[in-house]
Amino acid sequence: MSEAAPGTRDRLLQAARDVVASEGLEGLTLRAIARRAGVSHGAPLRHFPSLAALLTAVAADGFRRLVAEIDGHLARAEAAAAAEGRRLDPRTRLAVAGRAYVRFALSDPGVFAVTFRPERVDVDDPDYAAAGYASFQQLVDLVTDAQATGWMAGERPEDVAAVLWAHVHGIAELALHGGLPAVVGHDDTDRLTALSSLMSLGVETPPVPDPPTIRPPREEPR
Amino acid sequence: MSEAAPGTRDRLLQAARDVVASEGLEGLTLRAIARRAGVSHGAPLRHFPSLAALLTAVAADGFRRLVAEIDGHLARAEAAAAAEGRRLDPRTRLAVAGRAYVRFALSDPGVFAVTFRPERVDVDDPDYAAAGYASFQQLVDLVTDAQATGWMAGERPEDVAAVLWAHVHGIAELALHGGLPAVVGHDDTDRLTALSSLMSLGVETPPVPDPPTIRPPREEPR
């Protein structure tokens, strides 16, 4: 056990992610999570006061993963540009972050859905609120940088960030569950995000490196 | 009974809207709908094969109401412009439609939420799909008009429409349940939609008439 045995609480969180990935939101029940984690149906309540609290923890973690993912994408894009002796201009960084947001939603649709389901999550939980705020603040910072170049100067950065967030979030939802009846195919997502950033940022999407992202698809030996 | 007694099926649909409005999505159960409609818990299954089917009907109806609402806003805005001897240019019409979309979401948050919850709705239902397609087509038509003036010419109108839909839809979600932790107040919605249309359409929002919309707040004598 060189891996520092996970502890039941973390096993429950992982089980919740597994269940929502394989069964979808409607199969995401407390007892299913307990079964997947290999504990009795009452055990989760020793670690979380309710199912909503458990899902809230998953959601808060989702926010933190999202922030990390976007940071990673930005760092890689910046490194790729540096290799050519260039630097990314702030508006391009915004476009890269938006792309990373959509990629994140597509790579973990279950967690993404849970994170934004107020009927399943306790939105007043301080940890959830803080994680969500941090995620939003990441975007605000990018906007502030871009405004320093004159773009959208004079607008409140929070407003601009909110509009941009709405933009990418809508694209992500559209890309996920067809959104509207399959007018847009899943593979068209890239074209849409490109068009999206062109329209709202006035920026042609850069040739992003688009990382290896191999990361084992979370298989468990059982 | 000069109003042509509603019929159980329609009463169930209205009951579903009432329940989601007062109890929220998590209280939207088959038995609660039956209670509200004043029938036994098994009666709804005589009209809909499942709860999901009932909610799908509510959602499809939501799409149709949305289309009507947007048409109404457009007509009023057009009339107001005509009163001054002007005509609305197509891009302004797009902005008006976007505003109407957000207004609709805020005026009936429950129905709006149900409409876009694939875990509660049968997204493959032909009626639902058709209603959703019609709603999207309404937007595509507006985009096509705008493209005739040179704006975004060369892009597929469906792509532009999808991006715009994502845009407004995200704004609506943000305005509804705080979205992100209350960074943006509800009253700021108008400023956001204005900024939104400025960013993606390059249009200053027009002084929209913003109709009476009194419509009784759906009280029932019980």
Add this chain to the structure above:
DNA sequence: GCGCGTTGTTGACAGTGTCTACACGGCAGT
């Protein structure tokens, strides 16, 4: 009058979230 399909009620069933009672295991205090 007679069947029969439509609409409604009632009672069952498995599954759910949550609560309570109980058991075990380590650990501090005496």
Add this chain to the structure above:
DNA sequence: ACTGCCGTGTAGACACTGTCAACAACGCGC
């Protein structure tokens, strides 16, 4: 070393859910 206690886990109950089967009333063509 014994005692108490707290954290963790189990098992059973409760009210609630969606769905189904059995049954009753009703209208309507024959």
